[in-house]
Amino acid sequence: MWFEWISRPIVKEGVTYAIVHDITEKKKAEEELILQKEKAEKYLDLAGNIIVALNRKGEITLLNKKGYEILGYKEGTLIGKNWFDVCLPKKMVKQVKTVFASLMTGKGKFVEDYENPVLTSGGKERLISWHNTLLEGVPEKVRGVLSSGEDITEIRKLNEELEQRVKKRTAQLQKSYEELKTLDELKSNFLIITSHELKTPITPLMIQAQMLARGDLGPLTEKQKQGAQIIHKNMERLTRLINDILDVSKISSKVLKLQLKKKNINDRISEVISEKKPQADEKGVKINFVRGDLPEIKVDDFRFQQVMVNLLDNAVKFTPAGGKISVKAVGKEDHVLVSVADTGRGIKKANMEKLFNPFFQAKPSYIEKYRGGTGLGLAIVRGIVRQHGGKIWVKSIFGKGATFYFTLPINPPKGAENLNNTDTTETKEKKDKVQVKGKIPIKKGVK
Amino acid sequence: MKKVLIVDDEEDILTSVKMLVDDSGYEAETVNSGAKALKALGSKKYDLVLLDILMPGMSGKEVLEKIRADPKLKNQKVAFMTVVQLGKQGEDSIQALKPVEYFEKPVRVGDFRTRLQKVLG
Numbered sequence: 037m038w039f040e041w042i043s044r045p046i047v048k049e050g051v052t053y054a055i056v057h058d059i060t061e062k063k064k065a066e067e068e069l070i071l072q073k074e075k076a077e078k079y080l081d082l083a084g085n086i087i088v089a090l091n092r093k094g095e096i097t098l099l100n101k102k103g104y105e106i107l108g109y110k111e112g113t114l115i116g117k118n119w120f121d122v123c124l125p126k127k128m129v130k131q132v133k134t135v136f137a138s139l140m141t142g143k144g145k146f147v148e149d150y151e152n153p154v155l156t157s158g159g160k161e162r163l164i165s166w167h168n169t170l171l172e173g174v175p176e177k178v179r180g181v182l183s184s185g186e187d188i189t190e191i192r193k194l195n196e197e198l199e200q201r202v203k204k205r206t207a208q209l210q211k212s213y214e215e216l217k218t219l220d221e222l223k224s225n226f227l228i229i230t231s232h233e234l235k236t237p238i239t240p241l242m243i244q245a246q247m248l249a250r251g252d253l254g255p256l257t258e259k260q261k262q263g264a265q266i267i268h269k270n271m272e273r274l275t276r277l278i279n280d281i282l283d284v285s286k287i288s289s290k291v292l293k294l295q296l297k298k299k300n301i302n303d304r305i306s307e308v309i310s311e312k313k314p315q316a317d318e319k320g321v322k323i324n325f326v327r328g329d330l331p332e333i334k335v336d337d338f339r340f341q342q343v344m345v346n347l348l349d350n351a352v353k354f355t356p357a358g359g360k361i362s363v364k365a366v367g368k369e370d371h372v373l374v375s376v377a378d379t380g381r382g383i384k385k386a387n388m389e390k391l392f393n394p395f396f397q398a399k400p401s402y403i404e405k406y407r408g409g410t411g412l413g414l415a416i417v418r419g420i421v422r423q424h425g426g427k428i429w430v431k432s433i434f435g436k437g438a439t440f441y442f443t444l445p446i447n448p449p450k451g452a453e454n455l456n457n458t459d460t461t462e463t464k465e466k467k468d469k470v471q472v473k474g475k476i477p478i479k480k481g482v483k
Numbered sequence: 484m485k486k487v488l489i490v491d492d493e494e495d496i497l498t499s500v501k502m503l504v505d506d507s508g509y510e511a512e513t514v515n516s517g518a519k520a521l522k523a524l525g526s527k528k529y530d531l532v533l534l535d536i537l538m539p540g541m542s543g544k545e546v547l548e549k550i551r552a553d554p555k556l557k558n559q560k561v562a563f564m565t566v567v568q569l570g571k572q573g574e575d576s577i578q579a580l581k582p583v584e585y586f587e588k589p590v591r592v593g594d595f596r597t598r599l600q601k602v603l604g
């Protein structure tokens with residue numbers, strides 16, 4: 037129990053009167069208040085942020101533990117000091133003071149959140165993110181300001197580093213992307229330019245060699261004629277090689293294009309066979325063709341011819357004298373099946389898949405001589421068949437002969453014609469930009 | 484004698500193709516650009532134009548487009564001579580311009596002669 041005593045001696049009466057108040061309640065309230073204040077201060081000290089209160093003059097009336105810690109002063113030493121003079125970097129004191137003064141007179145716009153650096157006792161700056169509230173007595177008489185501030189120096193630094201890193205990485209990615217893009221363009225331009233640049237010098241060479249060999253340019257001696265014929269023969273070989281290499285490149289860069297037209301392929305097969313006949317006759321190999329009851333299919337005539345020429349070429353090449361080649365075309369529900377069977381040397385099981393890879397040639401056995409060729413034929417054949425949406429495979433008993441099968445669907449899949457169609461519409465603009473010999477802008481064309 | 488105008492930007496091709504055409508019994512003239520071809524066609528009659536496609540300045544396709552757009556020339560016989568393997572057909576956009584032939588460079592002399600004769604009659 038708490039009592040408050042007020043006593044006064046009354047001399048006349050020889051007594052002392054006393055008034056006693058029971059102030060237990062009041063005392064309790066006071067204690068409670070102190071307790072609350074200590075508690076509040078503890079809370080403030082526990083806070084991870086700076087908490088600072090300034091009066092109207094900008095003097096510090098409260099600063100928590102974290103505040104002292106960040107600013108680098110001993111606890112309690114900053115009370116009553118001017119916040120701006122002590123805790124702000126010199127260069128900004130004047131400006132911030134002006135803003136603060138106008139705030140305290142009720143003028144000026146109050147900003148709740150901003151970032152500002154503080155100056156530590158060690159002279160270092162730390163970036164603080166502030167959140168502010170005005171301490172108001174009567175509305176027009178602001179008593180000061182209470183702020184909490186988070187030290188964002190490290191985070192900011194980290195962020196900036198991160199941003200820097202992201203920026204750098206983005207730039208790197210952008211660069212690789214550009215490089216890849218030019219590489220793609222280069223690839224397709226390379227094919228266009230290579231094909232033009234290789235075939236251009238060969239054109240007059242071929243004409244001259246052939247005219248010479250034929251005697252079109254005047255009579256030649258036997259030796260001169262032989263020389264001209266050798267030149268011509270090898271020009272043909274070079275031309276075929278160039279075409280094959282370009283085709284394989286087109287297939288592997290996925291820029292092979294098809295010109296699809298509805299067609300019954302029986303006639304075309306017959307035509308290719310009669311073209312191959314002299315070569316087969318010379319070797320003593322018979323070719324027969326079983327025409328099928330075929331539906332019309334959408335096919336690239338030129339490329340189909342190339343498939344047949346290559347398969348027959350191989351069949352003749354790998355079949356010895358006395359052998360037989362049988363070509364068959366069969367109509368199926370949604371495709372045609374063509375087979376070219378020979379009675380030649382056949383193919384070892386291990387080689388059956390590899391045959392279709394560019395440059396693959398099964399090693400000729402010791403009896404057989406090296407037969408020339410580059411091993412590109414079947415790679416091109418497979419590329420063309422696949423581009424049509426068809427399949428190709430081989431069956432063979434080694435030593436007894438081989439049969440090549442391929443299918444061509446009546447309707448090639450969507451995109452067979454256009455998706456990889458870079459020679460026509462898609463690359464026309466690209467081609468306009470292509471420079472041949474660095475001077476010739478290629479205009480809209482099909483080359 | 485039937486007249487043939489050969490258009491190509493490569494001098495050696497011009498010379499060689501001219502030799503071949505002359506030797507086949509025709510009279511060949513040469514120009515090395517599309518613009519010169521149009522000029523020549525404006526002043527003289529040719530039975531056939533052998534037109535390269537990929538040329539600096541005006542491409543062969545553009546030259547043929549101009550020819551087809553000109554009322555005086557629109558029935559001119561024109562054959563393309565180019566390095567792309569397109570078979571006998573050529574592309575749709577090229578076909579629309581109605582070339583009478585499509586020669587693939589490098590040409591084979593025998594085959595070229597036969598087809599040239601067919602075109603010129």
Ligand SMILES: Nc1ncnc2c1ncn2[C@@H]1O[C@H](COP(=O)(O)OP(=O)(O)OP(=O)(O)O)[C@@H](O)[C@H]1O
Nearest residue numbers: 350351354382391397398409410411412413414438
């Ligand atoms: N009908 C066949 N019989 C036996 N082996 C074959 C037959 N067809 C192909 N091959 C084997 O497959 C290999 C690859 O054939 P491909 O047509 O790709 O190349 P190539 O004929 O050797 O050369 P290229 O066709 O480029 O002139 C041949 O070298 C041969 O070993």
Ligand SMILES: [Mg+2]
Nearest residue numbers: 349350413414
């Ligand atoms: Mg082959």
